[in-house]
Amino acid sequence: MKLRSQNPILLYLIFTLIFSSVVWVLTLNAPNAGRIAGRMFGYGIMWCPALATIVTFKLTGRKMSDLAWNLGKTKYLWSSYLIPLFYSLVAYLIIWSAGWGDFYNLSFVNDTAHEFGWDTLPHWLFIIIFFIMNGVIGMFAGISTALGEEIGWRGFLVPELAKKMGYTGVSLTTGLIWGIWHYPLLVFGSYNNGTPAWYGLICFTISITAVSFIFTWYRMKSGSLWTGVLLHASHNLFIQSFFTPITQPNAKSAWYYDEFGAVIPAVIVVLAIYFWSRRKELTSIGEYLS
Template sequence: MPSQMTNSQIDRRDAWITISIFMGILCGLSAIAHFAILELNPTSLYVGALMLCPAIAALVTQKIRGRTISSLPWAWGNWRSNIQAYFIPAAYITLAYCLIWAFGLGAPLNPETITEWSDELGFPPNVPALSMFVMIGLLASVQFVKSLGSIAGEEIGWRGFLVWELRKVMPFGAVSILSGLIWAAWHYPIVIKYGGGNPVFQVACFTLMITSMSVIMTYFTFKSGSVWPAVIFHGAHNIFIQKIFTPLTVDTEGTQMWIDEYGLMIPLIVTGFAFFYWRKAKAEGF
């Protein structure tokens, strides 16, 4: 007669069942949102709906598996992790764009952007430095806070649910890489349709960036026992790239190969950060 399954084997099987349910729901919901974005109109409402899909999939999976919603890692965690989660993306993005500007891969302080910011703020055009600093401050604070709702829709699914299930069946490194690859692939339809460049190159850069980010975010998730460092990290990453540094960069020859989330510089820099946190995770027993 076959031997009975051990408790460990049962737990692993249950984890894979849970992961499969989550992925099935996620794919179904995301397909609808992707269709709307790709075939109807890439409006922010459809993008927002897509960003809610991981959270909805996680919450529905919790109910299907007979778990309470409150069992997800909602607690604030600790201030140190949350503060670091804000400043780490600010640091690697600032470093990446400083290198881009220093090596002439793009020019700094786009005057058109600064003029637009002056108009938006209602400032006179003869104080561009003031307009720039005030707008950067508002984007890094007010706009950052405004973005957290939709970003939480993603992170409740990825770092609030998926990485904890994967942790039951694989070590830290595999959790970080697999969850990062899933997270990256979930974006591929939009990257391919709207990236505006060579899709193979852009998908490769984006995947390296997202997977490296996943290592850092997973580290802080497990260290704090909370989803909030990942939400904060994700929000800061988006704001500093999409709202601040990319608009401030003037295109020169070949600039698009290096800037933004589909260029090469940020993936290279964040990969260095990821190796540091991978080693920290190993040293701390994650």
């Protein structure tokens, strides 16, 4: 049965909620989930938007091949990889300079070097090698999870919203929906830094809404959902797998570092304003939705 007359955005959001609810319950019911279970739940939740897109397309008579699978211009792909590295580096340089955390976390470096069997390497050399390996090899794992979300958020939702509103409205709406989608695990789980729930929630919401302006700009400019995949994967990779763990926390760190502290949202907001100021460079809907 095809539901061509139905609101595809509403269908997508309903199915995203249904599928995500299953993973939310499983995750919250496993507070002691280790590496294996945590990875499975993580993959599961990040592929719910893609699954919702598939069902929505099936019900509305669309084809998944209609999504913006083309790679687009190489410069936009490289920029999508490098921009999260840039704002993460700026944020953590501020954090280290202000004394809200120190470079570097000796325990993390020693433990990680030991896992690789590189205990004898000087710390400075191991950090460089780990940064390069993480930034290259780690991207494959990051892309495999980010793709699940981006098929939904930037592949489907952004183009659909762009039929009804402009760049600013699309960015705000997508960012808020994307942020709220994380709330069940943020509020009821342990997906934060240990600060009060309201504080982490505010920082995270500002961060994800602001970064949506960057993601939307590249989606519209490039005509490719792969820019969103690379932005998303790079954001998660450098913040979660390098800069946060490489930082030695202190009593103030939880309030300032990682995705639930104040610095990263502040830096991203500045960058979001920059991309918003360039909104007139975006082409018409017909040129970037396919």
